[in-house]
Every structure is written in C-alpha cells, then in structure tokens.
Amino acid sequence: MNKEEFERAIIDLSLTITPKIAEQLEQYASFLLAYNAHTNLTAIRTKEEVYLKHFYDSITLVKIADLSHGKLLDVGTGAGFPGLVLAIFFPNLQVTLLDSNNKKITFLKECVQKLSLTNVEIIYSRAEDYTRVHREEYDFVTSRAVAELRILLELNIPSLKIHGHFLVMKGNAEEEIQLSTPTLAVLSCEIIQKQVFELPKENGIRTLLDIEKNKATDLKYPRNYDKIKKHPLK
C-alpha cells in the first residue's frame, strides 16, 4: 500500500489525515526501517508493507471505537503497534505503550522524541506486573499479536475501568472466541461488538472485538504468567 492508497483508505474510515499526521507517519516509517536495519524490531522490510501491515492495520481499530480521547494502554506494543499509530492520529488520546523487551523500549523512546509526541508514556515492564498494580485505570486496553485471547483477557482486563473496552485485534478468531467464553464470565466481561473484514491487497482476514468490562476485577488476577499460560481461567 503506497502513501496515496493509504490516504484514500483512511478517508474511507471517515478519518482526516492532516499534513502533520502524514509527516509524522512518514518520519515513523523511515526511522523504523533505518533502525530495523541494525536492530531487529519487525519482519517487515519495505515502506509499502509498513503502511499496510503496521499503520493501516493499527488504525482499523476506529471501526469499533471512538479513540478521539481517553486513556489507552497498548500491552506488548513492540515497535508501537497499534498504540503509537493511534497516538499520532489522536493527539487527545493519552497512550501508554508497554513492552517487556528493552530493545523495543529504547526504539520507542527515541521515536517518540523524534516525532515530538506529548501524549505518549512508555513503560518497560511485564504486562502482568503492570496491570496487577495499575487497576481500573484505562478507558481502552489493546494488544496486537501478543498471546491467545484467554491469556490476554487475564493480563489486560484488570487495568480497564468499569465499562472500559478491551479492543482485540486478531486474524481468524473463532476458535479463540469459543475457548474464552468461561474466561469472559470469570472476569465479568462481554463481547459487545465483532467486526470481520479483509485487509486490502489480499493480506488476510482480520477480526476486531470490543469487549466491555462490567465489574471491578478480583484482586487475585492477573496471576503469575506461568499459571495464566498453563491453566487459563475457566
């Protein structure tokens, strides 16, 4: 997807791409690819792929949520997807980018400084350590390509405010959704919206889920990562 195709696709999502946003995205893409040449951050190597598989894929979250304001936590953000793209599009959204890989955190700090973004906080931590302490704090939590849905639910739901939204990004998610039914019940959450669509240029199926939290999360969650992984909630 070249820049012109990206800008057209953004208009189709009913978003406006200002010259400032376009410039920040371009700086981000160039810096990511240059950094990736010496430090492995992403398997994606061309600008066209960055615009499609990182930028466009990240911004499709607007199909299920109004992200123009509020507080969002991106767990396992890697090189900033989807959180940093959302921060660029929505200056009034307060974005926390969290990852346990220090190499990615170093990249993110440099990138945020380069782009002069003032709505981004960067946290170097394991998700379970952070969300155990930062409880009922965020309007939105999201994670792309980090873990299976049952695991993500236990990691991420504790940090959501009551009536906050966990915005799930998956490929074909039918099996994971089935498996997570008991986990959703234990954590007092429900899927309130599901959208399935094709990424342009035959890049596969995408599933977005909006999961709402209905009650404060029991203090015993999240458990240690080993337990979450070996014995998903049911």
Ligand code: SAM
């Ligand atoms: N979300 C980014 C994306 O879609 O491009 C990165 C995906 S990458 C495959 C998974 C990321 O999750 C890695 O950067 C890894 O360090 C991070 N991660 C995995 N488990 C984590 C945990 N328990 N706490 C914090 N970060 C975690």
